[in-house]
Amino acid sequence: MKDSTLLFRSLATIVFIVGIAHLASYASQKDDINYNYQESIDSNQKSVFPEDGKSKSNNNPETDYIIGKWKVNYNIEDFNGSVFYNIKKEGKYFNAYTYQYQDKNGNTEKAEGLKTLIIKSFDGYQGKGVYTIEYEQQQYQVDCQIDMVDENTFKLSYDYYGYSDVESWKRQ
Amino acid sequence: MIEFLSKKLDWIDVEYWFYILNDLSLVYIIVPFFILELVRYAYLKKLNKNLILDSVANLITFGAFFLIEIILGLLAITKAYFWIYNNISLPHLELNWITIITCILLADFAYYWEHRMMHRIGIGWATHTVHHSSPHFNMSVAYRFGPLDAIMPILFSLPIVMLGYDPILVLLSEVFVQVFQTLLHTEIIGKLIKPVEYIFNTPSHHRVHHGSNRQYWDKNYAGILIIWDRMFSTFEPEVEKVRYGISEPLNSNNPIKVFFHGISRLIRKLKKVNGFKNKLLVFIKPPDWMPTNK
Numbered sequence: 001m002k003d004s005t006l007l008f009r010s011l012a013t014i015v016f017i018v019g020i021a022h023l024a025s026y027a028s029q030k031d032d033i034n035y036n037y038q039e040s041i042d043s044n045q046k047s048v049f050p051e052d053g054k055s056k057s058n059n060n061p062e063t064d065y066i067i068g069k070w071k072v073n074y075n076i077e078d079f080n081g082s083v084f085y086n087i088k089k090e091g092k093y094f095n096a097y098t099y100q101y102q103d104k105n106g107n108t109e110k111a112e113g114l115k116t117l118i119i120k121s122f123d124g125y126q127g128k129g130v131y132t133i134e135y136e137q138q139q140y141q142v143d144c145q146i147d148m149v150d151e152n153t154f155k156l157s158y159d160y161y162g163y164s165d166v167e168s169w170k171r172q
Numbered sequence: 173m174i175e176f177l178s179k180k181l182d183w184i185d186v187e188y189w190f191y192i193l194n195d196l197s198l199v200y201i202i203v204p205f206f207i208l209e210l211v212r213y214a215y216l217k218k219l220n221k222n223l224i225l226d227s228v229a230n231l232i233t234f235g236a237f238f239l240i241e242i243i244l245g246l247l248a249i250t251k252a253y254f255w256i257y258n259n260i261s262l263p264h265l266e267l268n269w270i271t272i273i274t275c276i277l278l279a280d281f282a283y284y285w286e287h288r289m290m291h292r293i294g295i296g297w298a299t300h301t302v303h304h305s306s307p308h309f310n311m312s313v314a315y316r317f318g319p320l321d322a323i324m325p326i327l328f329s330l331p332i333v334m335l336g337y338d339p340i341l342v343l344l345s346e347v348f349v350q351v352f353q354t355l356l357h358t359e360i361i362g363k364l365i366k367p368v369e370y371i372f373n374t375p376s377h378h379r380v381h382h383g384s385n386r387q388y389w390d391k392n393y394a395g396i397l398i399i400w401d402r403m404f405s406t407f408e409p410e411v412e413k414v415r416y417g418i419s420e421p422l423n424s425n426n427p428i429k430v431f432f433h434g435i436s437r438l439i440r441k442l443k444k445v446n447g448f449k450n451k452l453l454v455f456i457k458p459p460d461w462m463p464t465n466k
Binding site: 009018022027161 | 174178180182184262263266268271285337404405
C-alpha cells in the first residue's frame with residue numbers, strides 16, 4: 001500500500017473519531033448553556049416579582065407540593081440529630097438546601113445552605129435525582145430515588161457500590 | 173441512546189470501572205488463565221524446565237520494564253501530558269461515554285501504528301524483539317518487555333492528548349488496550365466465530381503476529397480491533413501451524429540476556445556499518461536494512 005494511502009486513511013480515521021467526540025461534547029455543552037440561561041431567567045423573574053415566589057408559567061400543582069421545609073433524622077457515627085432542608089423549585093429541578101442542624105438534645109445551629117439534593121425528575125409520586133453524601137470527609141454525588149409515602153413524607157433511597165440507605169423526609 | 177452516551181460521568185466512577193477492567197484483570201482472569209495453561213502444558217507433557225525458566229524470565233523483564241515505566245511516568249510523562257493538555261490541545265472534551273469509547277478507539281489506533289513502528293524501524297525492533305524472542309506462547313509472554321518499550325507509546329499517545337482528551341483517560345485507555353492484548357497470548361483458544369474474527373483481534377490473529385514463519389512476519393499489529401490491519405493491508409489469517417520466536421533465535425532464558433539482546437544486536441550492527449549517516453539510518457530503517465555500499 002502506498003504511503004500516501006496510509007496517511008490519508010489514517011487522517012480520515014482520526015478526523016472521524018475525534019469529530020464524533022467533539023460534536024457530542026459541543027452539543028452537550030450547548031444544552032447546558034441553554035439550561036443555565038433558562039435558569040437565570042427564572043431567578044431574575046423571582047427577584048422582579050418577589051410576591052410570586054416563582055414564575056407562574058413554571059407552576060405545576062401536581063409536583064410543586066414538594067416545595068417547602070423538610071426534616072430528616074440521622075443516627076450515624078458522625079452525627080446524631082436532625083437536618084432541616086428547604087426544597088425550592090429552580091428551573092426544571094427541585095433543589096434541597098440545608099438551613100438548620102439540630103442535635104439529639106434539641107440544640108440548633110444555622111446550616112450553610114448547601115445544595116444537598118437535586119431532584120431532576122418528579123411526577124408527583126416518584127422521582128429521581130442526585131444526592132450528596134459524605135464519607136470520610138469526602139463528598140460523593142450519588143443517584144437517588146424519591147418515593148412519596150404521603151404528601152408529608154417521602155423516602156429517599158440510594159445505593160452506591162454497596163453503600164445503601166433509605167432516609168425518611170418529613171414535612172415541617 | 174445519544175442522550176445516554178453524552179451524559180456527563182463522574183471521574184470516580186470511570187476510574188472505578190477502569191480499576192476493575194485494568195488492574196483487577198490480573199487477579200480474576202490473567203493469573204487463573206495462566207494456571208490453566210500450565211495445567212494444559214502438564215497434560216500435554218510439555219511442562220519442562222525450559223518453559224518454566226522462560227516464564228520466569230518473562231516476569232523479570234516485566235519487572236525491569238515496569239521500573240523504567242514508573243521512573244518515566246513520575247518524572248516526565250504525566251508532566252508532559254498535562255502541559256500539552258493545558259497549553260496546546262483542542263478544546264477539552266467532557267467526560268462521557270462517547271469520550272471514553274472514542275478515546276479507547278484512538279488509543280487502539282495509536283497502538284496499531286506504534287506497534288507497526290516497533291517492527292519496522294531499527295531502534296523499535298531492538299527493544300520489541302524481546303517480546304517476540306520467546307519460543308513459547310502463553311500469558312507470561314505478554315509480560316516479556318524490552319528496555320525501551322515504555323518510551324515508544326508516548327510519541328503516539330501525546331497527539332491524543334492534543335486532540336482534547338484528558339491525559340489520565342488516555343493513560344487508562346492505553347492500559348485497557350494492553351490488558352486486552354495480554355489476553356490474546358494463548359494457544360488454548362482456537363478460532364472464534366467469523367464476525368468476531370473479522371472485527372476483533374483474537375488469539376488466532378495474535379499467534380500469527382508471533383509467528384516466525386516467513387508469511388507471518390510483520391502481520392497483525394492490532395491491539396483490540398483487527399480492522400486496522402485489514403484497512404492498512406497487514407492482515408494475515410492463521411493457516412499454517414505457527415512456529416513462535418524470531419528468525420535469529422536467542423536460545424537463552426537468562427533474563428539479563430533476554431532483556432538486552434535486542435540492544436546488543438543493534439550495537440553490533442552499528443559497529444559493522446560504516447559512516448555516520450548509515451549509523452543513523454540503522455536506527456530508523458527497517459531492522460533487516462543494510463547499506464548497499466557495505
